[in-house]
Amino acid sequence: MARTAGNQPTLFDHVLIAGVGLLGGSLGMALKRGRLVRRVTGLGRSADRLRLAQRLGAIDAATLDPASAREADLVVLAAPIGAFTALLQGMRRHLGPGTIVTDVGSAKAGVLRSASEILPPEVVFVGGHPMAGKETSGVQHADPYLFRGARWVLTPVGRGPAEDEALSLLVRMVEGVGATPVILGSELHDRSVAAISHLPQLVAVALMEAAAALEQEAPGALGLAAGGFRETTRIAASDPTMWRDICLANGPAILEALAAFEKRLGALRRAVQKADGGALEETFERVRRARQALGGSERL
Amino acid sequence: MARTAGNQPTLFDHVLIAGVGLLGGSLGMALKRGRLVRRVTGLGRSADRLRLAQRLGAIDAATLDPASAREADLVVLAAPIGAFTALLQGMRRHLGPGTIVTDVGSAKAGVLRSASEILPPEVVFVGGHPMAGKETSGVQHADPYLFRGARWVLTPVGRGPAEDEALSLLVRMVEGVGATPVILGSELHDRSVAAISHLPQLVAVALMEAAAALEQEAPGALGLAAGGFRETTRIAASDPTMWRDICLANGPAILEALAAFEKRLGALRRAVQKADGGALEETFERVRRARQALGGSERL
Numbered sequence: 001m002a003r004t005a006g007n008q009p010t011l012f013d014h015v016l017i018a019g020v021g022l023l024g025g026s027l028g029m030a031l032k033r034g035r036l037v038r039r040v041t042g043l044g045r046s047a048d049r050l051r052l053a054q055r056l057g058a059i060d061a062a063t064l065d066p067a068s069a070r071e072a073d074l075v076v077l078a079a080p081i082g083a084f085t086a087l088l089q090g091m092r093r094h095l096g097p098g099t100i101v102t103d104v105g106s107a108k109a110g111v112l113r114s115a116s117e118i119l120p121p122e123v124v125f126v127g128g129h130p131m132a133g134k135e136t137s138g139v140q141h142a143d144p145y146l147f148r149g150a151r152w153v154l155t156p157v158g159r160g161p162a163e164d165e166a167l168s169l170l171v172r173m174v175e176g177v178g179a180t181p182v183i184l185g186s187e188l189h190d191r192s193v194a195a196i197s198h199l200p201q202l203v204a205v206a207l208m209e210a211a212a213a214l215e216q217e218a219p220g221a222l223g224l225a226a227g228g229f230r231e232t233t234r235i236a237a238s239d240p241t242m243w244r245d246i247c248l249a250n251g252p253a254i255l256e257a258l259a260a261f262e263k264r265l266g267a268l269r270r271a272v273q274k275a276d277g278g279a280l281e282e283t284f285e286r287v288r289r290a291r292q293a294l295g296g297s298e299r300l
Numbered sequence: 301m302a303r304t305a306g307n308q309p310t311l312f313d314h315v316l317i318a319g320v321g322l323l324g325g326s327l328g329m330a331l332k333r334g335r336l337v338r339r340v341t342g343l344g345r346s347a348d349r350l351r352l353a354q355r356l357g358a359i360d361a362a363t364l365d366p367a368s369a370r371e372a373d374l375v376v377l378a379a380p381i382g383a384f385t386a387l388l389q390g391m392r393r394h395l396g397p398g399t400i401v402t403d404v405g406s407a408k409a410g411v412l413r414s415a416s417e418i419l420p421p422e423v424v425f426v427g428g429h430p431m432a433g434k435e436t437s438g439v440q441h442a443d444p445y446l447f448r449g450a451r452w453v454l455t456p457v458g459r460g461p462a463e464d465e466a467l468s469l470l471v472r473m474v475e476g477v478g479a480t481p482v483i484l485g486s487e488l489h490d491r492s493v494a495a496i497s498h499l500p501q502l503v504a505v506a507l508m509e510a511a512a513a514l515e516q517e518a519p520g521a522l523g524l525a526a527g528g529f530r531e532t533t534r535i536a537a538s539d540p541t542m543w544r545d546i547c548l549a550n551g552p553a554i555l556e557a558l559a560a561f562e563k564r565l566g567a568l569r570r571a572v573q574k575a576d577g578g579a580l581e582e583t584f585e586r587v588r589r590a591r592q593a594l595g596g597s598e599r600l
Contacts, residue, residue: 082577131526151524182524192521195511196529202572203503204532205587206564211495212590213560221492224451224482225594226431229496231531232504237591240584244577251572258569260513262562264506269558272502272551277382277544284540287505290512291537294525 011036011173012100016072017059018043018087019079020050022134023104025058025142027076030177032057033144041068053139066090069099074169077103077111082245084111088118097122100166104130106193107250108155108186124166127155127186129193130179137239148178155186194253198246199261201235202254208236311336311473312400316372317359318343318387319379320350322434323404325358325442327376330477332357333444341368353439366390369399374469377403377411382545384411388418397422400466404430406493407550408455408486424466427455427486429493430479437539448478455486494553498546499561501535502554508536 015031017024020042031037042059043066044050050062069075069091077084084105095101101123105111108127115125132150134141152174156167167183174181184192211229215222247254271279315331317324320342328340342359343366344350350362369375369391377384384405395401401423405411408427415425432450434441452474456467467483474481484492511529515522547554571579 131524133526133528150526153524184520184524188518188520189524191514191518192524195514195521196525199510200507200529200532202565202568203507205584206561206568207500207503208587208591208594209564209583210499210557210560212587214491214495214557218488218491220484220488221495222594224431224453224484224489224492225496226433226450228433228535229500230594231534232500233591233594234531235528237588238584240581240588243584244581247572247580248575248577251575254572255569257510257514258565258572260510261506262565264509265502265558265562268502268506269555272547272554272558275548275551277548280547281540281544283509284505284538284543287508287512288537288540291508291533294508294522294530294533 010038011169011176012074013037014039014041014072015074015076016041016043016069017076017078018066018091019077019083020044020053020058020139021078022137022139022141022146023130023132024076024078025053025056025139026132026144026146027078027104027130027177028053028058029056029142029144030147031173032060034176036173036176037074041072043068049139053142056139056142058139058142067094070094070096073099075099075101077101077105080242080245081105081107081111081249082241085114085118088114092118092120092123095119095123098162099123100169101125102128102154102170104128105249106197106246107253108153108189110249112155112157112186124159124162126163126166126170128170128174129153129155129189130174131193131197132179133238137242145178147174150179151182152179153182153184153189155184155189157186190250190253191256194250194257195260198250198254199257201238201243202247202258203261204233204236208233310338311469311476312374313337314339314341314372315374315376316341316343316369317376317378318366318391319377319383320344320353320358320439321378322437322439322441322446323430323432324376324378325353325356325439326432326444326446327378327404327430327477328353328358329356329442329444330447331473332360334476336473336476337374341372343368349439353442356439356442358439358442367394370394370396373399375399375401377401377405380542380545381405381407381411381549385414385418388414392418392420392423395419395423398462399423400469401425402428402454402470404428405549406497406546407553408453408489410549412455412457412486424459424462426463426466426470428470428474429453429455429489430474431493431497432479433538437542445478447474450479451482452479453482453484453489455484455489457486490550490553491556494550494557495560498550498554499557501538501543502547502558503561504533504536508533
């Protein structure tokens with residue numbers, strides 16, 4: 001499957017990116033810039049948005065027809081995760097044997113389940129999740145360097161040689177766009193992203209909502225917001241549809257992370273109520289060490 | 301009280317900064333750099349730390365004796381807020397009539413109460429709170445430009461001409477170090493900072509604690525943490541003693557903000573539990589608009 005164009009090895013002949021928004025568009029740009037593929041087609045529902053993606057150089061061609069999947073040796077699901085099932089159902093009859101399908105969705109267990117239920121056995125599905133993004137959405141914000149330095153989770157399930165070969169190509173693709181591949185089970189992935197991404201999102205939304213309510217009641221309150229608050233709530237401006245879909249796709253893991261968080265927050269609340277300075281300081285000291293061990297706050 | 305040194309109007313003759321850490325040290329540097337005062341003395345409990353502050357140019361002289369307050373026309377309480385009462389009690393007999401006392405503490409109602417109980421009536425206390433800081437602490441991180449662009453709350457209580465005059469000098473001092481004075485009642489101040497600073501701190505601590513617990517149980521989870529998580533939890537590395545003191549000093553307002561936050565988070569949890577995509581999207585959309593209205597996430 002690997003070809004060469006100039007000195008660059010191409011990994012795939014024809015990639016279909018289903019959903020050309022921030023992630024899909026950035027991937028198209030990165031694949032083309034790295035000459036990792038010969039041709040990128042964007043599949044979408046809006047001809048206007050696809051035209052924009054084409055004009056921005058994210059895709060070579062555009063289609064509204066899921067049957068175009070028949071020409072691809074790699075299909076990347078990059079639409080909101082809630083649209084995956086319909087996309088897979090629309091494409092299933094058109095995928096040739098040996099076609100690789102992956103995705104960039106933020107939750108993996110449900111996607112893997114859908115893929116194994118919907119796709120024919122001769123199609124290889126390997127779940128993926130690039131840990132990169134912005135609080136903006138849409139192909140107009142796409143960036144060929146979005147994935148540089150980011151971790152890109154791949155979740156093979158151990159289905160045998162065809163999956164091994166697909167995984168190896170995807171690993172090279174991930175490295176080719178500047179990211180670091182991380183092979184992980186879908187359950188651990190889902191619990192991890194719930195704790196480090198999905199829960200913080202809900203928390204940022206609730207913080208912003210509570211502060212906005214105080215501002216309504218007592219104008220001027222939000223005027224004091226310094227860098228810290230803006231930083232903490234920056235992600236609350238992220239795409240509502242994408243986050244709705246993530247919450248629906250990763251519900252159980254999010255609820256588990258939320259319960260763990262509320263337990264800790266409850267302990268802090270009780271310490272404040274009892275004016276228990278010792279417990280507060282002990283917790284702050286312990287958590288400071290954990291946060292320092294995690295390292296810098298530079299954006300990826 | 302205003303003098304001139306060269307072309308610069310000095311606002312105070314002799315400033316005593318009680319507690320020369322990040323804020324106190326930065327204020328000393330900024331006052332000296334702006335030639336807003338003739339002389340800055342640092343009052344502390346550690347001769348070593350005071351020597352370091354002096355070497356860094358944060359103070360002109362150092363003392364371990366609260367009686368040094370007698371030489372000052374401005375006293376700034378910049379120790380952890382939990383030490384204020386003892387500081388005021390130690391200095392009260394030494395403060396001359398007309399001496400102005402202010403502070404840089406993160407909660408105001410309790411400090412105002414202590415000051416009015418402890419200080420003699422001929423001493424003017426005006427509460428203050430510069431909305432600036434870092435997750436680091438100590439004079440070694442002091443920075444004369446720390447206050448530039450920051451809001452600096454002042455909380456006069458309407459005690460008459462002496463307070464008016466003190467307030468006017470403090471407003472000029474705040475402007476002189478590059479900050480914007482904000483005159484605010486202590487109650488609204490305390491509720492605001494609870495919502496935009498103290499609650500986010502507790503939330504960041506609980507997020508970091510929950511993620512660290514998952515990492516213990518399932519190593520690798522934290523390895524996926526991208527820029528967003530680091531950003532959200534950056535403040536969890538802040539000074540434990542300072543935050544213990546803030547939680548003790550602003551307990552009621554923090555508990556009120558926490559209750560408002562938990563109410564919103566509870567609504568989000570129920571929406572996730574019920575897989576109520578409509579409610580999630582509606583909330584995310586509404587909060588996105590509120591966050592966008594707040595503006596950029598640049599640090600101050």
